[in-house]
Amino acid sequence: VSKVITLTTDFGTRDAYVGTMKGVILRIAPEAAIVDLTHEVEKQDITEAALVLKTSHAFFPDGAIHLAVVDPGVGGTRRPIVLRAHRQLFVGPDNGIFSFLVGKGYEAWLLEAKAFRLDIVSDTFHGRDIFAPAAAHLARGTDPSAFGPAVRDLVEVTARQSVELAGAIRGEVVHVDSFGNLITNISREQLATLCGERLPRIEVSGRVLAGLERSYSDVPRGHLVAVIGSIGFLEVAVRDGSAQRKLGVGRGDPIVVRVS
Amino acid sequence: VSKVITLTTDFGTRDAYVGTMKGVILRIAPEAAIVDLTHEVEKQDITEAALVLKTSHAFFPDGAIHLAVVDPGVGGTRRPIVLRAHRQLFVGPDNGIFSFLVGKGYEAWLLEAKAFRLDIVSDTFHGRDIFAPAAAHLARGTDPSAFGPAVRDLVEVTARQSVELAGAIRGEVVHVDSFGNLITNISREQLATLCGERLPRIEVSGRVLAGLERSYSDVPRGHLVAVIGSIGFLEVAVRDGSAQRKLGVGRGDPIVVRVS
């Protein structure tokens, strides 16, 4: 087990909710190294948090503990769980937030044991009262199976997948980053299969980009550019600018690649 | 003494003011574990910072050091102090920021000794030059009484208290969190005393909510709900939405509970 605990929430940083979770963690595991992945997930957007975990976890050490709390069902019937996958541990609500991590097999357990919760558990803030203590106990070496019975049939959310057609891939923008880069669900491998040695012809919002560059700096300032982004997916950007603004395109908008 | 130092300021995170305070701390106390409570207190809003400290400190270990800098009087006559209360230490200006911590008794000392300040003390940034070094020295084990003479008669700010009337409690919204939840100054205990087994009838901005739910998920999406929030006070929320937006209500607006 690693001492690294990451946090992914929709709590923002204006309130002290995140800070109090860190207090709870450090009271139990003073040696924990806590890393914020983001606290600015769109409120209640489980799928966005699931994408953050999918694209970030592999850069952390084996044994790292990822605490994720986007939890519209807090206080209801959704199960609090700990999950083992990719040689790491994931703690949070069973509401689909771990959907994109379980493909290659996983084990999961219910967070049930009262010994690993705060003495008083509120009905509105399980991040502080159940999940933060669980992550801290894991960092101290408690085995995940000590928390409760194994659970299966986790809730899943589905991100829309890109579709491979004859001579084309139909995908969409799954994330717009703070630079205004449009990150899609079309992978490097799909592009290679489609195009081979030929150039892709990328259609987005009525504009056509021919070809794929290596990086933003391969085009002049202010120009549109398509690249394979840092997480391995097709990305449309504007050098030193915002593709979101230039194209008026946002999350969920379609993008089509053909062979040119 | 704990190695945990929390920070509460109105500095924001765009400038490097908070970062330089952390540099000062780590130069003196390399083992410190620094936690941000919030840096987005409304500019100059001492009462808001006082509420953050009140509702957060208990989740940190005994001996934790809380550094709080909302300091409109910097460079003037207000005293820099260290306070011991609730088996924790609090460092900052004596301007009322610790008002809600001193009810059960406290000891306080002036931060006077030059040995525990930066060599050059500016007139505009005591957070960096006086308070951060003080917190770091405390984390290394320096006794608070070593900083200067004991002080009494601390400055106090008063949050408006809720008022108990015959068959009713008249309170107000003291904080609106980033979800748009309206957090009030009416406590779980006050509600229990007022209502006993009967249901509360909650009036806010011309709307009436009957009853109290356990959690947000006890009502359908988009519906108003009253709960006892995670810090033990009456809270009005909208499931998966914003009560602030739905009701047009903000901090300072009245809320009345009657027995139904």
Next chain:
Amino acid sequence: VSKVITLTTDFGTRDAYVGTMKGVILRIAPEAAIVDLTHEVEKQDITEAALVLKTSHAFFPDGAIHLAVVDPGVGGTRRPIVLRAHRQLFVGPDNGIFSFLVGKGYEAWLLEAKAFRLDIVSDTFHGRDIFAPAAAHLARGTDPSAFGPAVRDLVEVTARQSVELAGAIRGEVVHVDSFGNLITNISREQLATLCGERLPRIEVSGRVLAGLERSYSDVPRGHLVAVIGSIGFLEVAVRDGSAQRKLGVGRGDPIVVRVS
């Protein structure tokens, strides 16, 4: 070498880019103490990042490692470097971001050795793939000369300097902080040389301020005040308010000091 690694970027905190850099660091150097200086540098604004490093680094321990990534040329021909200056280390692109640190002499090396990079290096995120691993290896004690050949003739950006005229200094606003304070490029020493015992007469946006106060609290609330700010430069502020808003002045706007 210190275990302290600071981060300065234009990545924002909404995406997990900063978090993944921290994961990379902690995988290599689990004992690193990571401090965010700011992630809200204006997108692509190398000069602003250079100013952050200039005004912040001295508050960190000897041997601290400063990682700075404002990198519009990522994937192009700009060199990745490590720099030693002021008994600290600086890691980032050779695009001028370290311009204000090299005045008193420096040594620099190319970040070339594949052993100190991630196995797969993307063309769009060298912060994660080259700079974060380099900082982590430095924190573990790797000598900067181990990364590659020494480099000279670093790229420089120039901040406009204030100009000393007969009986006057012509400067400008170089930064507006989150309080709306206007921080200029006119230093304490320049003011002393110009004015001696006499009072400065400060002209900004058609307004004249006579004299220099010690701190904000030396004037009534809402009044304009000129002070020497916490980094040693002339600053125009409004007590408990925003000089930016009151004067309608921003970065790059002129400010003139005369002897009165």
